[in-house]
Amino acid sequence: MLEIADKLIYVAMGLATVYALFCAVLLIRKIGQKKFSNSRVADEFLDEIRDSLTERDFDGAAELCDTPPYWSKAVPQLIIVALANRQIGPTKLRQMLAEKFEREVLSDLQYRHSWIGTVVKTAPMLGLLGTVIGMILSFATIASASSQGGVNPADLADKIGVALYTTAIGLTIAIPLTILGAWVQVRISKLTDSVQEHLSEFLADLEAAMQE
Secondary structure, X not given: OHHHHHHHHHHHHHHHHHHHHHHHHHHHHHHHHHOOOOHHHHHHHHHHHHHHHHOOOHHHHHHHHXXXXXXXXXXXXXXXXXXXXXXXXXXXXXXHHHHHHHHHHHHHHHHHHHHHHHHHHHHHHHHHHHHHHHHHHHHHHHHHHHOOOOOOXXXXXXXXXXXXXXXXXXXXXXXXXXXXXXXXXXXXXXXXXXXXXXXXXHHHHHHHHHHO
8 A cells, every 4th residue: 555655745745736827827817818918008997987977977987997908807897896886985995895806806716726735835845755754665665675685676676766755745735836836825925915006096086086
């Protein structure tokens, strides 16, 4: 069974790595979909929204947010919610938008990101398990060889190699994924900051339009 477990550890580490990379790619794509490509595009969008609010054309602003370029963006979709609930007041509206962003955007991103962290923690543990199995097999080889008059160095080296390889592979997986996970977290934080900044600008324009 230990010989089988030895092979299964490599498979488990490979599957965990593939899934972590899948989550990372999915996160990067989703973050790219939710945010504006650059500040110029965001400013142009907010200027168009501001022009509609200045004319008190709330329906026109909502229609702009619901056009193909903005269907997947976080800020335009939150603006639609804000326009539909503009009568509740700025304080409650800001809280509503924050909760909606947390629930419908951030929670999914953090869920995927947590799996990257899980693989980062799991890979070295699988490597450690391989180390333990390799050492057990090494001692078993020594014990069986002692009764036969000597230890075959090749057999012993093979079992010790298992112990070292699994540890090295586990660390090789965990270190790059730690860096990748940190980079993805930075992108999530930047998305959150940009959404808060753009929504604050919109809410100020909305409040001014409502007071006219």
